[in-house]
Amino acid sequence: MGVVQKVQARRRYRRMARALTELDRVDRLHGLGVPAPPRPRRRIDPSAAVAIVMVVVFLVLAAAAQLRPVAGTAAPAHDVPTAAQLAEAGYPPLPADASFRRLLPEVDAAGSGEHAFVATEPDGTPIAFDPCRPVHYVINPDGMPEGGLPLLHEAIAEISAATGLAFVDDGFTMERISEDRELVQPQRYGTRWVPVLIVWADDRELAFVGEEVAGVAAPYDVAPSGPGSERYVTGVVALNSTWFAAALGDAEWAGIARGVALHELGHLVGLDHVEDKAQVMHATSDTTGLGPGDRAGLAAVGAGECHSDT
Ligand SMILES: [Zn+2]
Numbered sequence: 678m679g680v681v682q683k684v685q686a687r688r689r690y691r692r693m694a695r696a697l698t699e700l701d702r703v704d705r706l707h708g709l710g711v712p713a714p715p716r717p718r719r720r721i722d723p724s725a726a727v728a729i730v731m732v733v734v735f736l737v738l739a740a741a742a743q744l745r746p747v748a749g750t751a752a753p754a755h756d757v758p759t760a761a762q763l764a765e766a767g768y769p770p771l772p773a774d775a776s777f778r779r780l781l782p783e784v785d786a787a788g789s790g791e792h793a794f795v796a797t798e799p800d801g802t803p804i805a806f807d808p809c810r811p812v813h814y815v816i817n818p819d820g821m822p823e824g825g826l827p828l829l830h831e832a833i834a835e836i837s838a839a840t841g842l843a844f845v846d847d848g849f850t851m852e853r854i855s856e857d858r859e860l861v862q863p864q865r866y867g868t869r870w871v872p873v874l875i876v877w878a879d880d881r882e883l884a885f886v887g888e889e890v891a892g893v894a895a896p897y898d899v900a901p902s903g904p905g906s907e908r909y910v911t912g913v914v915a916l917n918s919t920w921f922a923a924a925l926g927d928a929e930w931a932g933i934a935r936g937v938a939l940h941e942l943g944h945l946v947g948l949d950h951v952e953d954k955a956q957v958m959h960a961t962s963d964t965t966g967l968g969p970g971d972r973a974g975l976a977a978v979g980a981g982e983c984h985s986d987t
Pocket of ligand 1 (some may be wrong): 959
């Protein structure tokens with residue numbers, strides 16, 4: 678097994694381990710994995726309503742140091758590896774639209790409220806996307822319900838405003854979710870970090886979660902100079918096409934669908950679940966918009982560090 682294969686095997690293992698850990702946590706949260714969530718009512722197609730449980734979980738598919746930390750640059754966190762070291766470790770070159778200042782102003786987290794992060798530095802600082810880079814995303818339109826595209830664009834605009842992160846729509850893709858998504862796919866996206874992938878998934882594709890969900894999402898991080906230098910460079914959002922088709926077709930549930938989209942995008946940018954049901958980041962929230970805790974958390978993950986090495 679070559680070095681690259683070993684790295685990939687380790688990465689796979691870490692992803693699996695984290696995914697399982699996360700499922701355990703979700704099970705505990707709901708008590709033996711038997712949640713009592715709100716269910717789609719009346720006008721929702723009964724065949725869809727029977728099966729779909731309005732549980733929103735996410736899997737931390739992200740694994741620290743997905744690419745090899747660059748040799749000789751172990752902590753402290755901000756030893757910046759050379760371009761040659763990064764290239765040797767499999768990193769793409771600096772993106773063409775890299776900036777050295779924030780693209781959008783930092784958001785003032787005036788309010789407060791419960792929020793939690795997917796991952797933090799030892800000092801509690803959340804791992805975050807680089808605010809000096811746009812967050813590129815692509816949408817796979819296969820299975821997209823009516824109203825799905827405006828829903829996504831509106832939710833992304835809201836997350837952008839609440840984080841101060843700039844998002845760039847790179848259009849449609851044919852890519853599907855995969856447990857071993859490569860972070861650089863030159864044939865599909867050019868030599869750069871793959872954009873955030875947003876897909877409408879069916880129950881079969883989401884079966885890996887082990888329980889029916891309205892969506893899953895996770896950011897992917899890299900750590901060019903080892904622990905302490907982590908930052909998100911891309912991610913995946915998978916929304917349940919059957920559930921969203923039913924919810925978006927119902928006046929009452931359309932608002933909750935909006936809340937679920939915000940919830941998944943919240944995971945994408947680094948927010949974890951909270952206990953407070955008034956926040957959209959509650960695991961089975963039926964809220965339709967961001968709460969004060971959500972806003973505080975989003976402002977925090979939008980206030981990450983600007984990096985010069987990715
Ligand atoms: Zn969730």
